[in-house]
Each structure stands twice: as C-alpha cells, then as structure tokens.
Amino acid sequence: MIQTEIVATSLRKNIVLGLAVxxxxxxxxxxxxxxxxxxxxTAVVDDQALAKAAxxxxxxxxxxxxxxxxxxxGRYTLTGLIWGTYEISVDMPGMRPFRKSGVAVESARTxxxxxxIEDWQLNTIGESREDIAAKRPTPPxxxxxxxxxxxxxxxxxxxxxxxxxxxxPEPLPWAAAYLKQELENNQKDWPELRCMPIGPxxxxxxxxxxxxxTPKLISILYDIGHDLPRLIYMDGRPHPNxxxxxxxxxSIGKWDGDTLVVDTIGFNGREWASFEGLPTTERLHVxxxxxxxxxxxxxxxxxxxxxGAYTKPWTIKKRTTLAPPNYEFQEYVGRRLRVALSPGGNxxxxxxxxxxxxxxx
Numbered sequence: 001m002i003q004t005e006i007v008a009t010s011l012r013k014n015i016v017l018g019l020a021v022x023x024x025x026x027x028x029x030x031x032x033x034x035x036x037x038x039x040x041x042t043a044v045v046d047d048q049a050l051a052k053a054a055x056x057x058x059x060x061x062x063x064x065x066x067x068x069x070x071x072x073x074g075r076y077t078l079t080g081l082i083w084g085t086y087e088i089s090v091d092m093p094g095m096r097p098f099r100k101s102g103v104a105v106e107s108a109r110t111x112x113x114x115x116x117i118e119d120w121q122l123n124t125i126g127e128s129r130e131d132i133a134a135k136r137p138t139p140p141x142x143x144x145x146x147x148x149x150x151x152x153x154x155x156x157x158x159x160x161x162x163x164x165x166x167x168x169p170e171p172l173p174w175a176a177a178y179l180k181q182e183l184e185n186n187q188k189d190w191p192e193l194r195c196m197p198i199g200p201x202x203x204x205x206x207x208x209x210x211x212x213x214t215p216k217l218i219s220i221l222y223d224i225g226h227d228l229p230r231l232i233y234m235d236g237r238p239h240p241n242x243x244x245x246x247x248x249x250x251s252i253g254k255w256d257g258d259t260l261v262v263d264t265i266g267f268n269g270r271e272w273a274s275f276e277g278l279p280t281t282e283r284l285h286v287x288x289x290x291x292x293x294x295x296x297x298x299x300x301x302x303x304x305x306x307x308g309a310y311t312k313p314w315t316i317k318k319r320t321t322l323a324p325p326n327y328e329f330q331e332y333v334g335r336r337l338r339v340a341l342s343p344g345g346n347x348x349x350x351x352x353x354x355x356x357x358x359x360x361x
Contacts (some may be wrong), residue, residue: 036078038077042116054069154213206224
C-alpha cells in the first residue's frame, strides 16, 4: 500500500514537471514567433510627446488587432504581434487621425516606429495646444445653480467643447471610403467651406455656446456666424411623424434627475459626425446628455446612431467650462475671397471665410 502511494506521488510530480517544461517551451517558442513595434508619439507642430494616444496595429491578412496607449513621455509598445504586414493607426482627441500601411513585422524582431501626428490647426503659429490652453480662462468655482423648479440651470456662455473621448465609430464600407477620400483630399467637402452649418454633433467645439433656458424651451446659440441656433422643446411634445429634414434636426428634451437628455431626429444627411469627414444619412438619430457638475463645469455625452452609415451606435464625450463674468461673444464673419476654393480646400489653402465667385471684390 505504501509502495503504491509512493509511485502515485512520483507520477504526479513527473506530470507537474512535464507540464511546467511544456509551458516554458511553448511560451519561449511563441515569443520567438512574434514581433514587437515600439516608438514615440509626438506632435508635428512642436515635437511635444503625446500621452494617452490610442495606437492600434491591424494585421493586413488576418485582421487581428493589437492595441496600446502612449505613456506620459509618448512612448508605446505593441507586443505579441504575429509576423506579417500591419496597418498602424493613432487616434487622439484634437489631432488628425494617423494611418500607416505596410509595416512589416518579423518573428523575434523589434520594429522602431516613431509616430508624428498633426493637429487640426494645421500647425499654425500661435495655435498650439499650449497656446490654446493658456488663453482659456479659469472657470469660476462654486455649486451648481438651480432654477426655481429645482432643475439645474445651464444658462450662460460656455467656451468651446473639448473632446475627451471620440468614441469608436465603425463605418459601413461606403462611409469608410468617403472618410478615406476626405482625409486624402484635406477635407475638401467640409460644410463650413461653403458657409453651411455643421449640425449638433460638432457644433460648439470651434466656438462658444450661449445657453438660454426656460421651463418649456432651451435655446443654444453659437458665435460662429453660419451656425444655426438650436431649439430644444421641453414642453413634452413628441417628434413629428414626418419631420422636415434639416441641418439641426428636431430636438425634444427631458430631465433624467439632474441630467438634461436631448433626443434629435430629422436630419438632412449632409452634416459630418467628425471633423475628419465621417458622413451621416437622414437616418441619423442623436441623443445628448448634458450634466453640469458645478458652477464652472459642464459635461456632454453624445450617442450617435446612424444605421445608414455605421454598424452600431457609438458615444462621444466632451466637456467645457463656463466663461468668466462680463465675457461676450465675438463677431465671426466669413471673409470674401477671390478664389472659389483653394486646391486643398479651406483647411490647407487661403484665409478662412465663405467662398464667393471669382470676380467678387
């Protein structure tokens, strides 16, 4: 009996030892069959390291994806990549999306790939992130104000929104092709190039927002000349059965505790869902959630649902701060240009303004 127990114990030890050796050999072989991509993410305008940039490597053959986030010094590392060719993408709020195809990864090798990202200001002097941050006033401190009915009071001028999470849109093939075309052509079809509104998804990022609030109606005015005001009906009315398609859509609001929930339909399919060029259709449905956390801070969450252009809804998160006392809207006027459109569009060509006919002085 004792001999049998000794044999069983010895057998168990041999099995455990064998498994340990097998795992060691397997992990060693796996490491030898995979590669690594590493580097530093910096901004083109000032060579500043970019932290918290979302980097993704997608295998061109299998579609397998690997993700990493840049550290405070801009460094990132993608490990465990099966050998093959990859497309590298970088997404970061306020920066132009980065795409690089044909990056070859070999087994047991490390690829050094530094990534330089452009900002949306086209790197113009005086408009770096530090410049913009330095110009932004310190928000007032204090508790969140309320109206006489107990609901939060959003009234006041709120500075341009800052995107803190752009979400993960998954465009349908035609929408992905449209986005690719716009990126390659410097956003030549950007609505503002033709003095058209940009709709509620993007409005308020490049300008200030004035909230005028009553119990039955909330209006949001923008200081960009060709952006239309928003009317949010708070009187309990439903959406019309057949809304007239428009840039701003038809908006109705309600309260969810201290959160203002705005539901909007009836779009014309001409607005963009991102500054990069993500398109929309008339099937677009937008739900916004506004939350004032204290006197000087406002958070906004946008759920974008457009089955005509995307495989599923996604969520964008933004925030802003209250303007200081005596702050006023600045006048914004489209300048007449002698060119209809520069070859690269407004973003890459002449001064901002609405295009006019060639002989217009």
